[in-house]
Amino acid sequence: MSIRSSKVSIVTNILFFIIFMVTVASPDRLKKPTAVDKISSGDLYVLDSSGAVFRLAPSGTSLAVKSSFNLPSFSYPTDLVSARLFTKLTLLITTNNQNFGFVSQYSPDGKLEYTWTFRNGVAGLDVDYDSHIVYVASSNSPEIYQINLQPSTQTSPTFTGSVLGARQLGPLVMDMGKKLLFVADLISGQIFEFNIKTRKSRILANNLSSPQGLLLSADSTLLYIADGPRRKIYVMDLKRGKAIPQVFTAVPEFRNPSGLARLADGRLVVADDEAGSLFLLSKTGMLQSTFKQ
Amino acid sequence: MHDLHRKSLHAAVLLIASLPILAKAQETSLRFDSLPPTKGTSVGFTVAPSGSVSIDTLFGLPIRDAETQDHKYVLTVDTGTFRRDKYSRFSFDAYVRPAPPKKQSNFQKYKVSEDPVGAFSDDTLLVTFHISGSSGQDVGTIRLPVHSDDGSDNVTIAIPSTPQKVSFSGLSTMELGLTNNLESLHLNVAEVNISSTLCQPCWLPPMSAKPNINSLAPKKGTSLIVLVRPNMIKALGKSLFSLNPNTAHDSLLISVFSVAEQGGLVTSQEFKISVRFAPPLLYLLLAVLVGALVGGLVRLAMRPAPYNTAMGSSRTGREIFIAIVMAVAAWIFSIALFSYAETRITLLGFSLDPSQVIPAGLIAFLSAGGPQVVARIKGAFKK
Numbered sequence A: 001m002s003i004r005s006s007k008v009s010i011v012t013n014i015l016f017f018i019i020f021m022v023t024v025a026s027p028d029r030l031k032k033p034t035a036v037d038k039i040s041s042g043d044l045y046v047l048d049s050s051g052a053v054f055r056l057a058p059s060g061t062s063l064a065v066k067s068s069f070n071l072p073s074f075s076y077p078t079d080l081v082s083a084r085l086f087t088k089l090t091l092l093i094t095t096n097n098q099n100f101g102f103v104s105q106y107s108p109d110g111k112l113e114y115t116w117t118f119r120n121g122v123a124g125l126d127v128d129y130d131s132h133i134v135y136v137a138s139s140n141s142p143e144i145y146q147i148n149l150q151p152s153t154q155t156s157p158t159f160t161g162s163v164l165g166a167r168q169l170g171p172l173v174m175d176m177g178k179k180l181l182f183v184a185d186l187i188s189g190q191i192f193e194f195n196i197k198t199r200k201s202r203i204l205a206n207n208l209s210s211p212q213g214l215l216l217s218a219d220s221t222l223l224y225i226a227d228g229p230r231r232k233i234y235v236m237d238l239k240r241g242k243a244i245p246q247v248f249t250a251v252p253e254f255r256n257p258s259g260l261a262r263l264a265d266g267r268l269v270v271a272d273d274e275a276g277s278l279f280l281l282s283k284t285g286m287l288q289s290t291f292k293q
Numbered sequence B: 001m002h003d004l005h006r007k008s009l010h011a012a013v014l015l016i017a018s019l020p021i022l023a024k025a026q027e028t029s030l031r032f033d034s035l036p037p038t039k040g041t042s043v044g045f046t047v048a049p050s051g052s053v054s055i056d057t058l059f060g061l062p063i064r065d066a067e068t069q070d071h072k073y074v075l076t077v078d079t080g081t082f083r084r085d086k087y088s089r090f091s092f093d094a095y096v097r098p099a100p101p102k103k104q105s106n107f108q109k110y111k112v113s114e115d116p117v118g119a120f121s122d123d124t125l126l127v128t129f130h131i132s133g134s135s136g137q138d139v140g141t142i143r144l145p146v147h148s149d150d151g152s153d154n155v156t157i158a159i160p161s162t163p164q165k166v167s168f169s170g171l172s173t174m175e176l177g178l179t180n181n182l183e184s185l186h187l188n189v190a191e192v193n194i195s196s197t198l199c200q201p202c203w204l205p206p207m208s209a210k211p212n213i214n215s216l217a218p219k220k221g222t223s224l225i226v227l228v229r230p231n232m233i234k235a236l237g238k239s240l241f242s243l244n245p246n247t248a249h250d251s252l253l254i255s256v257f258s259v260a261e262q263g264g265l266v267t268s269q270e271f272k273i274s275v276r277f278a279p280p281l282l283y284l285l286l287a288v289l290v291g292a293l294v295g296g297l298v299r300l301a302m303r304p305a306p307y308n309t310a311m312g313s314s315r316t317g318r319e320i321f322i323a324i325v326m327a328v329a330a331w332i333f334s335i336a337l338f339s340y341a342e343t344r345i346t347l348l349g350f351s352l353d354p355s356q357v358i359p360a361g362l363i364a365f366l367s368a369g370g371p372q373v374v375a376r377i378k379g380a381f382k383k
Helices: A002-025 B002-026 B232-240 B281-302 B316-340 B357-382
Strands: A033-038 A044-048 A052-059 A062-070 A076-085 A088-097 A100-106 A112-118 A122-128 A133-138 A143-148 A158-162 A169-175 A180-185 A191-195 A200-205 A211-216 A222-227 A232-237 A246-249 A257-262 A268-272 A277-281 A287-291 B029-032 B042-053 B063-067 B073-084 B090-098 B107-117 B123-133 B136-146 B155-157 B164-167 B172-180 B187-196 B203-211 B221-230 B250-260 B267-278 B345-347 B350-352
Touching: A033 A268, A033 A277, A044 A076, A044 A257, A044 A268, A062 A287, A076 A122, A088 A122, A100 A122, A100 A133, A122 A180, A133 A169, A143 A169, A158 A200, A169 A211, A180 A211, A222 A257, A232 A257, B029 B042, B029 B107, B042 B090, B063 B136, B073 B123, B073 B136, B090 B123, B155 B250, B155 B267, B164 B172, B164 B221, B187 B203, B187 B221, B203 B250, B221 B232, B221 B250, B221 B267, B232 B267, B232 B357, B281 B316, B281 B357, B316 B357, B345 B357, B350 B357
Parallel strands: A033 A076, A033 A257, A122 A169, A211 A257, B164 B267
Antiparallel strands: A033 A044, A044 A052, A052 A062, A076 A088, A088 A100, A100 A112, A122 A133, A133 A143, A143 A158, A169 A180, A180 A191, A191 A200, A211 A222, A222 A232, A232 A246, A257 A268, A268 A277, A277 A287, B029 B123, B042 B107, B063 B073, B073 B090, B090 B107, B123 B136, B155 B172, B172 B221, B187 B250, B203 B221, B250 B267, B345 B350
């Protein structure tokens, strides 16, 4: 009897320990997803404004959290991009803390590998995974910087060019084929095209409110724009010379769509920090499911 | 009759043609004036329409209303939406409706973002807004939080002007005043870190600094309790030859992370506090005894004690005892003068802190040595 009770006690203790460890080590809930990114053959990475990064696996019309890690305290996370660099999956995250901006390189399991410091704030970023160059929009001045990740080069950020006419840059996305950057102005609601080769910019679209997230289609012919205040996702046909953003979808549940990602089959994932949700949309913009913890 | 028919048709055409214009005129627009929180700084506002919502949407929300001067509109701000957006911009939701409310009238929703320039203290200020819509134009004011993105001097710590004494032995506690500088906003002290700037090995972990209260009302203060434990050997080494009482042995850096309520940014401020290590009484007594003994012996070596013929021995023991008593008395006197009368103790031209080991031993040595020893040392210095 005593042997049995001691066994029960041991099993109970082990179970308690496992539950305790799971509880302690379990990630915070997804509260305010602001940015989301996915490479073609990988999981979905979500940046939460509470300072956590979540790794989710899409399956059918559902999403499941696989793991998560926390960013350093007192940093304001802004944008996230995932990329396979030098055959290794890497996460690049922009954060701000007072006047300084940071681009941090993390392994998928949350190990901080490198941090680049900017004397001004930073906003959106994207990566050219062929030439291993990260492009970063400054939030204090309408400027774009680049970080060359080639091991043989110095990795301090260098000035790439100014986006003339912009007031405060926000999201940034890259068309690798044409070496173009698309960047949005949070204040004027304009979308700019920045040519990396010529370092010249031009206004691509007007009349948006405050674009919070940008996404290119797989063939780089469509530009999706998450307009937070208007609670809409717009789409622009980049093949047309003077394209006007058209409403792609305006799901009633949207509160402030702020991040966009594309799944391998062309469906879209929308991060909405105010709704505290991820929305999974069909290729035509129909709401398929909502993920909320 | 035909003419009347034609006139009514004409009027109908005009009315239909003017409908888009009327509809346009009914659209409301909201605008806020920029304001300067301080000289050389400014806060601009960007307003983005966010559609129209029914009156039910606002039910139960923490709202702040402001009616325009001519009572044409009401601006409603949802104070629960004071927040930082994805790009760290301070933003909130605002709603405009006609005043008095029309039957089943909807609210026009706006997302308002602030764009501050320069460093100023976070505050709540009266902001002028302009609304134009179907009832014409009108203006009003509303109190809104304004936050700096370039740092705000949220707190002050009352740093003592002279170095704080920290005993070698055991845990030392310092209580410093921590005050919320903000005029109208509560403040949350998120974290306080403490570290050494000159001699990190002089301290044993953990060093801690915690406020008694984390949430501070405007212009109110609390105590910041600093707990430190010096590493005795390192601290002794650091302080042993530091004779000047005004020289700090180490400088502690206190970093305060605080955030103003209603959407402030986390701000870090740094404060430095100078400390001097103070040896325990036992160390000081030992130093005084050794100093007195050496001083007494040196004096006797320079002028031996006379032989007591009655006792059949020299008076060496008595001389040394007197020297020790004199040295201890001199040291206690100097400690009292230094501590309570704030008098500078100067020996041989050096300003000394008698609460430190070497100065205590030196005072005892010179007191026990007497004029002969002092004169000899002075002579040596002159050479």
